[in-house]
Amino acid sequence: MPDTLQPDSLRGLVLPDRVHRRLYTDPAIFELEMTRIFGRCWLFLAHESQIAAPGDFLRARMGREDVIMTRGRDGRIHGLVNRCTHRGAELCALDRGNAGGFACPYHAWTFGLDGALNSVPHRQSLPPGFDVKDPRLALARVPRIESYRGFVFGNLALEGESLAAFLGPMAEAIDNLVDRAPDGDIEQAGGIARQEYRGNWKFHHENANDTLHPGFVHESSVAAARADARDYASPAYDGHQTHTQMLSNAFALREWQGLALTGFAGGHSYMGGFYKAGVLAPDRDDPVWRDYRAKLAARHGEEKTARILAEDRFNNLLYPNVSLNAQYQQIRIVQPLAVDRTRVTAFCFRLKGAPEALFQRAVRFLTNLSSPASMILGDDIEIFERCQSGLANPVPEWLDQSRGLASDREGGGGRVVSAGVSELPHRAQYAAWLRYMTAAA
Amino acid sequence: MNAAVGDDLKSEAEAFLVAEARLLDAGRFEEWLALFAEDGFYWVPAAPGQTDPLNHLSIFYEDKSVLRMRIRRLAHPRVYSALPQPRTAHLVGSVTAARASEPGVDCECRSTVMMAEYRAGRADRRLWAGQQLHRLRRTPEGLRIVLKRVDLIDCDAAHGILSIPI
Numbered sequence: 001m002p003d004t005l006q007p008d009s010l011r012g013l014v015l016p017d018r019v020h021r022r023l024y025t026d027p028a029i030f031e032l033e034m035t036r037i038f039g040r041c042w043l044f045l046a047h048e049s050q051i052a053a054p055g056d057f058l059r060a061r062m063g064r065e066d067v068i069m070t071r072g073r074d075g076r077i078h079g080l081v082n083r084c085t086h087r088g089a090e091l092c093a094l095d096r097g098n099a100g101g102f103a104c105p106y107h108a109w110t111f112g113l114d115g116a117l118n119s120v121p122h123r124q125s126l127p128p129g130f131d132v133k134d135p136r137l138a139l140a141r142v143p144r145i146e147s148y149r150g151f152v153f154g155n156l157a158l159e160g161e162s163l164a165a166f167l168g169p170m171a172e173a174i175d176n177l178v179d180r181a182p183d184g185d186i187e188q189a190g191g192i193a194r195q196e197y198r199g200n201w202k203f204h205h206e207n208a209n210d211t212l213h214p215g216f217v218h219e220s221s222v223a224a225a226r227a228d229a230r231d232y233a234s235p236a237y238d239g240h241q242t243h244t245q246m247l248s249n250a251f252a253l254r255e256w257q258g259l260a261l262t263g264f265a266g267g268h269s270y271m272g273g274f275y276k277a278g279v280l281a282p283d284r285d286d287p288v289w290r291d292y293r294a295k296l297a298a299r300h301g302e303e304k305t306a307r308i309l310a311e312d313r314f315n316n317l318l319y320p321n322v323s324l325n326a327q328y329q330q331i332r333i334v335q336p337l338a339v340d341r342t343r344v345t346a347f348c349f350r351l352k353g354a355p356e357a358l359f360q361r362a363v364r365f366l367t368n369l370s371s372p373a374s375m376i377l378g379d380d381i382e383i384f385e386r387c388q389s390g391l392a393n394p395v396p397e398w399l400d401q402s403r404g405l406a407s408d409r410e411g412g413g414g415r416v417v418s419a420g421v422s423e424l425p426h427r428a429q430y431a432a433w434l435r436y437m438t439a440a441a
Numbered sequence: 442m443n444a445a446v447g448d449d450l451k452s453e454a455e456a457f458l459v460a461e462a463r464l465l466d467a468g469r470f471e472e473w474l475a476l477f478a479e480d481g482f483y484w485v486p487a488a489p490g491q492t493d494p495l496n497h498l499s500i501f502y503e504d505k506s507v508l509r510m511r512i513r514r515l516a517h518p519r520v521y522s523a524l525p526q527p528r529t530a531h532l533v534g535s536v537t538a539a540r541a542s543e544p545g546v547d548c549e550c551r552s553t554v555m556m557a558e559y560r561a562g563r564a565d566r567r568l569w570a571g572q573q574l575h576r577l578r579r580t581p582e583g584l585r586i587v588l589k590r591v592d593l594i595d596c597d598a599a600h601g602i603l604s605i606p607i
């Protein structure tokens with residue numbers, strides 16, 4: 001390994017108040033990230049509802065690995081590397097489906113849903129010692145798969161902390177999402193949004209809980225919404241939700257300052273909610289919401305219902321690959337493709353037992369924030385790409401992340417907390433980044 | 442409704458589609474918006490054969506009021522994702538038109554559209570392509586769009602930013 005990737009060199013790239021541009025531009029650092037971060041952390045792969053029935057499969061990505069998630073006949077979930085063990089062909093070309101197993105199109109080696117090699121053609125031409133049960137001939141497996149309340153995570157490292165330890169208090173975000181379902185269960189529904197941008201994967205996470213940028217980056221959508229005076233009581237196909245989502249970035253600085261930011265040693269972070277009006281406000285009172293709230297109270301009782309619905313958070317970043325918005329039933333998976341190329345996959349959940357109209361709000365939310373034509377995300381992505389272009393300049397070498405540094409404080413339970421527009425989430429991410437990147441092999 | 446039938450209806454619809462595409466290529470979005478009926482919708486599905494715009498994600502699903510915000514946004518001096526504004530060239534062809542039988546729609550028009558897109562200073566040129574459906578209403582001011590639906594051949598692929606309507 002070159003000297004520039006040795007722990008001492010890496011430590012010289014991350015300081016509390018700044019990071020070096022090489023984190024975003026150096027392909028060798030990207031490769032090491034794939035090994036030490038995406039190769040060792042728990043990565044969100046699928047929701048169990050996406051592979052609910054035996055034979056269901058779904059493609060996912062873990063760093064460099066293209067993985068097929070399958071549900072076996074016995075109901076067990078497997079993560080299999082999508083590569084025939086014979087000549088290396090990609091085994092599964094579909095994103096999702098149901099199958100009894102996987103047959104390689106090249107020479108018809110066939111594999112079971114658990115990755116076992118079931119059969120090969122023309123056995124008589126193979127040497128006597130060739131044994132289909134040889135584990136080296138089975139599909140490579142994701143060594144560890146664990147599920148938390150329906151959220152399936154995988155880990156490419158044989159050993160390491162458990163999923164529960166990795167999530168820590170961030171499990172509350174998953175709890176809150178599932179607890180919002182009157183039937184106690186959720187399912188992925190409403191389609192998958194896919195975006196690709198020409199920028200480093202870390203830009204997406206930095207932006208997720210950055211509360212200072214909206215007033216600048218999203219000024220044009222705020223202005224367009226402001227110029228459109230609306231009566232929220234009048235009927236609209238989207239309940240004026242698009243207008244609300246555009247206008248919500250018009251928070252005044254003191255309002256952003258009033259939101260809480262929370263970070264963790266694992267790089268995770270979350271921010272308070274900022275949708276305060278219309279059908280997305282936490283204290284909304286419309287027929288759909290009243291119906292939903294009554295159904296939820298029938299399950300949980302009044303006190304717990306009030307507690308669940310009072311959890312007003314926006315993005316919950318589970319570093320390094322997923323951002324969860326429990327309140328609006330959204331999830332975004334961030335998949336690094338190259339040092340300067342990233343894919344973002346987003347979808348929403350149906351809260352089982354909730355009114356159909358509530359699910360339609362989640363769908364609308366997904367269209368508004370994760371479609372390629374999003375009037376909000378589009379400007380964020382433009383900025384990620386400009387950062388990538390800008391950082392191609394070798395100087396200056398450093399990126400500043402000192403905003404709010406003096407006001408970070410311990411919040412108990414491993415939390416670091418700050419009010420408002422701090423770059424605390426950035427600092428939490430890069431402290432974790434450095435720890436992962438310099439941990440012994 | 443006029444007595445436009447057969448070839449007359451087709452040539453009228455074709456002229457409408459060509460005029461519409463020219464407005465988009467010229468960036469005359471306000472005039473483009475004016476082609477929509479007050480109850481009109483613009484829909485670009487996110488899945489092949491998508492039938493439901495409410496229970497499934499779309500690339501665009503906008504009524505005239507949301508489309509108006511989109512157009513107004515494009516005129517803002519700091520609309521970063523459209524700075525510089527994309528230049529486009531539409532090609533509309535394989536047009537068919539038929540009279541529609543449902544209330545409020547006089548003509549249903551199908552066509553194929555291609556839109557080449559370029560943003561100055563960017564390395565990539567993009568090509569969007571798909572099938573269009575225009576459901577049109579005859580009004581004293583001319584034909585108006587009740588629904589414009591564009592089914593892109595790659596509607597479910599990963600895309601970069603799409604800041605302008607197709």
